[in-house]
Structure formats: structure tokens, C-alpha cells
Amino acid sequence: MSFIEINQNFGEHTRLLAPFIVVITIVWLVLVYYSYKKYGTKMTIIYFLPITIATLIIESAGVAGGRYYYSGYIIYISIVGGAVPLIIALAWGVNLFLFMNMGKHFISKIYEKRNYLQIIFISSVAGLFGVCLDLLEDPLAHYNNWWIWTASLKGIKFFDVPILNFIGWFVLIFFMSIATLLIERSRFSENRKVLLSFTSLSITGTTIFVVHAIIVRLFEFTGLS
Amino acid sequence: MEKTIIQFIVENIFLFLPVGILGIVITVILIFRSKKENIPEFDDLTADYKTIGKYSVNLYTLVYLFIWISIIIIGLFSNSNFIIPTVTGGIIAAIPLILLILIQRKNKNSKVL
Numbered sequence: 001m002s003f004i005e006i007n008q009n010f011g012e013h014t015r016l017l018a019p020f021i022v023v024i025t026i027v028w029l030v031l032v033y034y035s036y037k038k039y040g041t042k043m044t045i046i047y048f049l050p051i052t053i054a055t056l057i058i059e060s061a062g063v064a065g066g067r068y069y070y071s072g073y074i075i076y077i078s079i080v081g082g083a084v085p086l087i088i089a090l091a092w093g094v095n096l097f098l099f100m101n102m103g104k105h106f107i108s109k110i111y112e113k114r115n116y117l118q119i120i121f122i123s124s125v126a127g128l129f130g131v132c133l134d135l136l137e138d139p140l141a142h143y144n145n146w147w148i149w150t151a152s153l154k155g156i157k158f159f160d161v162p163i164l165n166f167i168g169w170f171v172l173i174f175f176m177s178i179a180t181l182l183i184e185r186s187r188f189s190e191n192r193k194v195l196l197s198f199t200s201l202s203i204t205g206t207t208i209f210v211v212h213a214i215i216v217r218l219f220e221f222t223g224l225s
Numbered sequence: 226m227e228k229t230i231i232q233f234i235v236e237n238i239f240l241f242l243p244v245g246i247l248g249i250v251i252t253v254i255l256i257f258r259s260k261k262e263n264i265p266e267f268d269d270l271t272a273d274y275k276t277i278g279k280y281s282v283n284l285y286t287l288v289y290l291f292i293w294i295s296i297i298i299i300g301l302f303s304n305s306n307f308i309i310p311t312v313t314g315g316i317i318a319a320i321p322l323i324l325l326i327l328i329q330r331k332n333k334n335s336k337v338l
Contacts, residue, residue: 016299023295027288034284038272058230065233080237101273101285102321108270109328129321133292136314140300143307159310187261196255202248213231 005076005083014072015144021073024091031097042190046183046197047100048093051176054201055092058172058208059084068149088147092172099126099133100177114185123177127170134169156224164219171212179204281333286325293318 011017035044056079063069063082070076073085103126111118139159141147149162156163179200183193234241274281293315300311 016303019295019299023292023299027292030288061230061233065230067229080233080240098285098288102289102325104268105270105273105283105285106325106328108268109332114268129289132320133289133296133318136293136296136300136311136318139310139314140296140303140307143310144299144303159313188255188259189262192255192259196252199248199252199255202245203252206245206249209231209234216229216231 003078005078007072007074007076009072010074011072013145017072017144017146020141020144020146021087024087024094027094027098028090031094035097040190042194043184045194047097047180050180050197050201051096052089052093053198054176054205055172056084056089057205059088066150068147070147071145095130095173096126096176096180099130099173100180102126102129103177119178119181119185122181123174126177127174130173131166131170134166138165155219163224164216167215168212171208171215175204175208175211283325283329286322286329289325290322293322 032044032048035047039047056077060077060079060082063084064080065082070083070085070088073087075086076083077086077089078084100122103122103124106125107118107121111121135158138161142149142160149160149165158166180197183196183200186193186196188196273284275284275287276282296318297311297315300307300315303311
């Protein structure tokens with residue numbers, strides 16, 4: 001498969017994919033425009049582009065590993081062998097920006113000190129809020145074939161969705177929020193922050209990789225996965 | 226046999242390792258070889274409130290509410306057999322909304338959604 005692929009059969013093997021894509025597109029446009037107006041171009045890049053690149057790699061690895069796949073979308077991008085719809089990667093930008101800001105609003109009312117502990121609190125709330133929405137979205141996505149989990153996957157499931165998926169959501173949003181907040185609150189110039197947001201993906205990615213691997217091993221050890 | 230993302234990355238470690246090391250080295254250089262600037266010591270969160278009629282609405286709560294309603298509508302249109310997962314997920318996904326609205330009301334003591 002080439003790096004970018006255009007699918008001619010939009011919506012094949014899926015149900016209600018069009019309204020789902022419309023919802024993501026509207027929310028993405030609203031949040032990117034709002035971020036641009038409030039924070040400017042460079043900060044908007046920091047909020048939306050690194051997470052999009054990170055999830056393109058992670059999702060591509062997930063598809064290449066055969067755990068799940070996507071059917072019926074229009075534009076696919078293949079980074080490491082698995083084809084991932086572009087809209088899914090863009091949706092992760094929405095997830096990070098939305099949940100991180102919801103976390104900021106929530107925590108700022110409880111814990112006002114602007115320190116590292118507040119960053120941990122905000123990121124934890126962001127991850128938990130993300131999982132809450134995914135518990136609604138993922139079973140629906142599985143049922144309507146927006147993304148398809150391989151039937152042979154074992155372990156605890158929530159309406160046919162592996163529980164490790166939700167843990168993956170938390171880990172990804174939690175660590176990406178920490179990285180984004182650290183960069184956002186650093187005293188570097190905006191150009192430096194943009195560069196750091198991309199290069200630090202290697203550190204954030206390694207951390208996510210190690211933590212997720214430990215959780216997977218723990219689940220396998222206890223027989224939950 | 227399907228693999229986890231971790232297994233996939235380990236099997237392709239020679240692809241990921243050089244990129245990862247390069248990223249870490251550049252990040253360290255960027256952090257330690259740069260001038261620091263002054264930054265504002267607070268987040269301007271009040272700008273996220275938009276006035277709709279007589280209510281002050283948090284934009285992010287509004288966007289989340291839009292996603293929540295849209296996904297529930299899609300779920301209810303999916304199939305009559307899928308009502309239980311939609312309702313269960315809908316209740317869980319309402320928790321962030323409820324928490325945000327409660328905490329904003331508690332702190333502002335005014336007409337805030």
C-alpha cells in the first residue's frame with residue numbers, strides 16, 4: 001500500500017459512517033479555528049499536529065499488527081504498514097485539545113496552584129474524561145464497523161470492545177496532555193516550543209510504549225487479557 | 226495471529242529505535258541550549274466562556290455536549306438492539322458534563338452552564 005490511498009467505495013461495510021465523519025469534521029473545524037483565534041498559529045500547531053502524527057504512527061502499528069482495521073473511509077494514510085483514515089488521526093487532535101481544556105477548567109476550580117502537580121491532575125482528568133466519552137463511542141463504532149476489532153481478541157470486553165483499548169485511551173491522552181502542558185507552560189520562545197512539540201514525541205512515545213507494555217503484561221499475567 | 230502495538234514495535238525496533246534516539250537527542254539539545262522568555266503566570270480561562278442569551282456557556286462543555294448528543298442520536302438510529310450499549314455509554318459519558326456543570330455552578334453562584 002502507498003503512503004496515501006484514496007478509497008472509492010465510501011461507507012462500504014459500515015453503517016452511519018457519514019454522520020460520524022460530519023460530527024468529527026465540525027468539531028475539528030470549530031476547535032482549530034477557536035485555538036487559532038485565541039492562541040495563534042504556532043500554539044495551534046502544538047496542540048493539534050504532534051498528536052495527529054503520534055496517533056497516525058500508533059494506529060498504523062495497531063492496524064499492521066492485525067488487531068483492528070478501518071473500512072469505508074475516503075483518505076487513508078499508511079506510516080508503518082497499516083492504513084489509517086486521516087479523519088481518525090485528526091479526531092485525536094480534537095480529543096487532546098478538548099479533554100485537556102476540560103481538565104484545565106475542572107482542576108482550576110479545585111487546585112489553583114500552577115505547578116507540576118496541577119499538570120498531573122489536569123492530565124488525569126483529561127484522560128478520564130476521554131475514557132468516559134470512548135465508553136459511549138467505541139461500542140457504537142464497533143457495532144457500525146467504523147473500526148473493526150479482530151474477533152479472536154480475548155480478555156475482558158465492554159460491549160465487544162477490549163478493555164485494554166480504554167486503558168490505551170487513558171495512557172495516550174494522559175501522557176500527551178502532560179507533554180503539551182509542559183511545553184505550553186515552558187519559558188521557551190514559540191518557535192522553540194513548536195520544535196519541542198515534535199521532537200519530544202520520541203520521549204512521550206517511549207513513555208507511552210513502556211507504560212502500556214507494563215499494563216499489557218500485567219493484564220496477561222492476571223489472565224485479564 | 227494478531228499482535229499488540231507493543232509487539233509490532235518490538236519486532237520493528239530497528240525502524241523505531243534510530244528515530245526515537247534522534248528525537249530524544251534533539252529534544253535535550255533544544256531544552257538546554259535556548260534562551261528563556263517570560264511567560265504569563267496564569268491561564269486566561271474566562272475567555273472560554275461565551276454568552277448565549279442570559280447564560281454564560283463554557284465552549285468546551287458546549288462542544289462536548291454536541292459530541293455527546295450526536296453520538297447518542299447515531300446510536301439510537303443504529304438498531305433497536307443497540308439501545309442498551311448506547312444508554313449505558315451515554316450515562317457514563319454524561320459524567321464529565323455533570324461534573325463540569327456542577328463545579329462551575331458551585332464556584333460562580335450565577336447563571337452558568
